[in-house]
Amino acid sequence: MTTTTQASTGPVWDWAAGHGPVTGALSATTGCLALATTGAATGMPPAWALTIGAAGAIGHTISSLRERLAARTIAMRSASWLVGAGWTTWAMTTGPLTWAALGSLATIGVGIGAAARSTLLYEEARELEAIAADERQVSRELSAERRAIAAEWVDRVQRVCTITLRVVAVEIWPTGTGFTIDAELPAGGTTYDRIAQHSAALSADARLPHGCTAVASQGVHQGRVLIDVTTVNVLSEERTYPSDYSPLSIYTGIPWGYRTNAEEICVFLREQCALVVGPTGSGKTNMVHVILAGFARTTDILTWVIDLNAGSAGLPWVRPALDTHGAPVDGVRPGIDWLASTHEEAALMLDAALVIGLRRKVAYQDLMAKANTDQLPISGKIPQIMLVVDEGAEILTSTDRRMKDLAKKILEVIRMLRAMGVRTVLTALGATGSVLGNLMIRREAKARVCLTGGEVEGMDLSRVFPGTRGLRVDQAPYKGAGFMGTPESAAALFKNWRILPNQIRDIVHATTDMHPTLDAISAKAAGDAYTNRWDPERTAWMRDPTNTPAADTGPAEQSAVSNGLNLSALRNEQAAPVSDEDAAVRAFMEQIDQQFGTAPEPPNHPERPAAPGLNLSALRDEQADGPDWLGKALTAIEAAGPDGMKPSAVADMVGKDRKTVRAGLKAAAERGELIYRDNGPHSVYVHPDHA
Template structure:
């Protein structure tokens, strides 16, 4: 049998709730009436009511003192008990059911309610005033701390920089790791650079811990300066990559690390390229993984990776999505969209990128006209392609013929495909003129990272961040720490997160459904090279633990093509040395001794015989005329002063016009640096730039 229970729609009483002014007064008066009536009927002595009332008054006084209530509240509560006890005693004597007794009890109840309401409001106001007083005390203490900081730094800047500041505000960082000073510069054309160049001196004068700095930057206008002072070294501790893998976008920024104030720093790469510089042991490989992790979380980016060092930068992001046979794992997509570990695969990737960019320029004209923009609208349907090239800066400066072919394609991608949503992230081993001498890198890679790890050699921060002052390598002696600058954020100390292989696998699995797919127009332009990139035969090297991609191709023998088996084209370190090899080397030595009269390009007559003039040992493609090496050597010998084109022409014995053309082409390739000084213009070697 089923019983239907109908919910009551009447008022609901909360019996656990405390009494208010009305219910408290009603409860007290009805209680007094009940006691008086019962006492009169049973003949209870009237003095008991007074005794109970006095005990209640004493008890409430003690409890109110413990609660630190006001004297007004304590008096009201005690008086309520005594008045109620007095009325009960009188009513028991004269009769509680008379109109006089009931009327007087009602009057007492109204008085109790009004007094209770008044004291309640008073206690609330008293409590709010106490809170406000505490807040004012904290504000006074904080204001005093800020005033002390302001006075201290006014004296310090005057002492170190000989500049008198007028400090307008001091903001304490919520993280508790430092503060920012907002100051007005003195009149007379003083700029913030005057303070920025004394960053190290200010830090030393303030006795800041190692890894903490005082960095000056631009204020809201040119007459203001912001001084960020770090007091806690957050760079010394190791922090793992955040486990919050929420989706990102190329437009909203991608976090690459955190500043000394513990805030994340993001890069915006829709139109910019990026450059990551770091010597061996500085944490550059970990930084590459942080970059790939950020791209894996974006919903409008596909990542293509070129790493000619056996593809090590991208393997961890691919293997979780492939089984032992190279077949895709159900429901899992690689963290990167393409991985090239060999020269041949890199050529396919770069050719596909160029084909995609050129095709997009034509196919999406209507879409760009509809959106009224000259840039391709990037979205999950038309994703941006980010080319991450490990040690790509070294590829651009290599003299090897095959690397020069790759460099030419990389520069074409950088130069031509910005509007079509194809950008690059290049890494380099050092911040030297030979690496950063290429104008295209300096112009397009506006987001720059320089990991130092305490390394001093080959870390010229002025080449990575020209115009920035007060940056010193010894400020970031920790692995994974260095300097980072973007168009949105000036160059300053930062550190990237530590990311481990097991976390890379977690990111691949967690972000698998976030990755976009290449749009149909771009996929058709990329062709079969892109469509078959994950075929088992092209990914076999990822599962072969006995060989690396660099040794997969069989060595060419002398008899295979009928050509000379030249040692310049072999990897002799990988081949066993036999008696026949020794005999061949002795035979070649005898030939060189008797017939070695042909000079290599750039070799003078005084240098003597150098052996056969083998084309395998030269790089004629795009290297300029044969006298150019001698000209570059002369410019190198001139040091930082450089040489005028006329002086170079006299040194090599060539016409000035041809020399100017050759030197200009060498500067465009990054082999020289041109300093425009009008009639005194010179060419300088990158190592002396």
């Protein structure tokens, strides 16, 4: 059996809707006519109509008073009931179907409709006026608050900075954690940094809580200043990484933390590199994970990680995608695209990055010409490679031979591959001259983060953010807090989110489908080093705790084995046991040297007779980086501060003769590890951080 539904035509009645002026008047008149006709036919007493009308008038008056309607509306409703009741009583007596009765009823209906329409418009106007009055009251209250803030800070800036401002606007932050003052600077060439350098004094004068600051920055033009005042310390509380894992892009910005006004701060790394500085315990490792989480959410970035500390920075992002045998887990891709934990793997990764960049320069010329740009258009099909190097700044300044090779390749990546979509994020343990002394780092790493965690030693903020005033380490004494500056956002306080291993695992699973794949041209250029990066043999160290990267043999031993040579000079031979008599003689000689310091030290490695016809590097003196005691001397000179240390004091400390110490310190100064301050008999050696 089939049923068919016939579409209805004509007007659709909404029986739940209330009466308007027309339907209300029509309902009232037809009701009166029906009641009068029925009453006349049945002999109903006419007084009943008056009673019903009086009751209706009283009821509507009470309900209208509860609704706080206007007096004219209450009068119109009551009058309608009484007039209708009066007509009904008259019609029941004289007859409701006469022309006089029907005509008068029609007139009453038109009058009720007109009165209802008039009162409805009046009530709407009255309601709008009430709403406007409330808004004006709120505005007056806000304006009064803003005027009070403006007057207070005009007096404060005048008192602390001796500058008279004219406040243009005061914006209360939606988060309720502070406000921004937009003001005009006085004539005469006054600049905003006159106020910025008094940030700490202004904060103290305003009695702001710890972690809250008053920071001045540039306005819409050079004659205006913006003063951001934080009133609630959002840096003291710990916030977890947002659970929103929605896709991101390198063009839309990647969130790395939040400001003191609780707003997210994003970085744009298409053309620039980044530098993250933070001492031990400041939350730098957590910051690295926050950075990797942001990269994992992007659809046009592949992340390569170099961490020579057993790969600890990248392991949590890889392990969820590999089973106990090193095979990939179905449906899960690692949160990072490549992880290097040894010098050899890092060299392969850097070589692949260089080859990819150079190949892209040639292979994508037509694509760049079509897009009318000199930069490679980055997309999900041609992703950008972000190279995250944990403690990379230390690699660049290391004097170790293998580290120098990696540093050279890292600098080549930074210098050559910006247009081809290969950028770096380097981390460092301290904001010192030895770490930030490389011009390439300072010039290319325009997105900079300095995590302080309350640490003062080795945290020179002027080196990380040159030209920025008013930044002090004690403003961010909390773990994970510090300062962040980008080309889009001036250096200021910020804090990053706390991210835990279980959330890292969740992010790896949630973002698996977002990760792009390396374009075919780049993958072919990288070769097997990239293709086989997740082979079980190359990732065995992730599963075997006894086969850590730190236990790998050095490159010299590996090359010797691979080339078939077994040179005794390259073997790790155990030292011969020392007899008691030899130990006593050695101790006696050390006491003589410490007391007199005149005996020349024998060389650590006596010259070996060169084998005829061979010049083996294994037999050469490898003490180019200085004698064994130099490390202790460098630490003592750095601790001495700007006063430095005399060579004689260093000789007494290390227990060596002065001639040997002078030669070692002079060689260190030539390598840039020390600075010699010539002052005659008071000449000293000073550490570069205190020069």
